Amino acid sequence: MRLKKLLVLSLAAVMGLSLAACGSKSDDSSKEKTYKIASDTTFAPFEFENKDGERVGIDLELLEAIAKEEGFKYEIDAVGFDAAMASVENGQSDGMIAGMSITDERKEKYDFSDPYYTSKVCFATEKGSDIEKLEDLKGKNVVAKVGTVGANYAEEMSKKYDFDVKQVESSAMMYQEVTSGNAAACFEDYPVMNYEITENGQKLEVPFISDEGSEYGFAVLKGENSELIDMFNSGLKKIKDNGKYQEIIDKYAKEK
Numbered sequence: 001m002r003l004k005k006l007l008v009l010s011l012a013a014v015m016g017l018s019l020a021a022c023g024s025k026s027d028d029s030s031k032e033k034t035y036k037i038a039s040d041t042t043f044a045p046f047e048f049e050n051k052d053g054e055r056v057g058i059d060l061e062l063l064e065a066i067a068k069e070e071g072f073k074y075e076i077d078a079v080g081f082d083a084a085m086a087s088v089e090n091g092q093s094d095g096m097i098a099g100m101s102i103t104d105e106r107k108e109k110y111d112f113s114d115p116y117y118t119s120k121v122c123f124a125t126e127k128g129s130d131i132e133k134l135e136d137l138k139g140k141n142v143v144a145k146v147g148t149v150g151a152n153y154a155e156e157m158s159k160k161y162d163f164d165v166k167q168v169e170s171s172a173m174m175y176q177e178v179t180s181g182n183a184a185a186c187f188e189d190y191p192v193m194n195y196e197i198t199e200n201g202q203k204l205e206v207p208f209i210s211d212e213g214s215e216y217g218f219a220v221l222k223g224e225n226s227e228l229i230d231m232f233n234s235g236l237k238k239i240k241d242n243g244k245y246q247e248i249i250d251k252y253a254k255e256k
């Protein structure tokens with residue numbers, strides 16, 4: 001009698017264990033692994049170094065909140081936008097979060113999460129410049145950041161409006177080219193340019209915002225780390241539902 005009871009109990013324990021294992025969203029390896037996530041360097045308010053030298057921003061806080069919800073570990077490698085894409089492509093990083101626009105062309109190489117932010121490309125000039133529209137860039141030099149949708153857009157428009165595009169590695173270099181007078185304008189995502197001007201006192205202004213919008217997504221190499229995309233999507237939904245997502249967005253909208 002006793003033996004039977006013990007048997008039933010231990011059976012129940014085994015069943016309970018395997019049930020628990022089935023119930024978890026991802027297998028144990030995704031919990032133990034430390035995912036390497038590549039990011040941009042200067043792309044405020046999504047990722048940047050604050051005055052205390054800490055890496056902060058919407059992307060980093062979203063990922064932190066999502067990882068907490070889903071229970072996975074990761075480390076951030078801030079290498080720059082183009083370098084982040086290369087690092088995912090060659091398998092050095094498991095994923096990237098870098099204000100990366102979801103485009104059809106990129107979908108051939110990467111798998112994206114659900115979109116988490118909507119953006120548009122704009123161009124910025126030095127404050128007080130008389131350049132107002134694409135036509136005014138005729139015969140001038142402009143800058144864009146390598147590998148970005150802003151650079152694609154600038155290259156496309158340069159053929160139509162006859163200006164020269166120089167591509168640089170980082171947004172910081174891009175702003176510098178314009179404030180130093182080397183370039184008449186830089187092409188950047190509007191939320192980022194706006195933050196630089198209003199929050200970081202960048203002496204630039206935005207005379208033009210394109211009509212074409214894009215949405216930002218977290219990305220992995222196509223066909224790889226699909227559990228990471230699943231966890232990101234699931235965590236994103238949770239933090240949208242519990243208000244954390246909005247809290248993070250609002251924090252950077254208000255920050256000085």
Ligand code: GLN
Binds near residue numbers: 081
């Ligand atoms: N959203 C732009 C793109 O995906 C720029 C991203 C960035 O510079 N970090 O191309």
